[in-house]
Amino acid sequence: EGKSATLKLPSGEVRLISQNCSATVGQVGNLGVTHKSLGRVRGAAMNPVDHPHGGGAGKAPIWRKKPATPWGYPALGRRSRKGKKYSANLILRRRRK
DSSP states (O other): OSSSSEOOOOOEEEEEEEOOOOOOSOOSSOOGGGOOOOOOOOGGGSOOTTTTTTTTTSSSOOOSSSOOOOOOSSOOOOOOTTOOOOGGGGEEEEOOO
């Protein structure tokens, strides 16, 4: 009919896709490449200049109402996608939570 088609993704999101695009059905070969265990440092073990949870003596609490990212934004429960993103009008239904 038009120049775009609706596509339901495995996450449950319904999105508009151009009918001129092509896709491959299947699974990538290097699926486990992102499962390498890299070192992570807790925010509480950092200095206050490096993380909002940093500083204090010993195992001090974070002294905040909610945990924060290294940039000061809420770490849990807050959606981070911007509403005015260029592709926001292509999403017909958001994924289920």
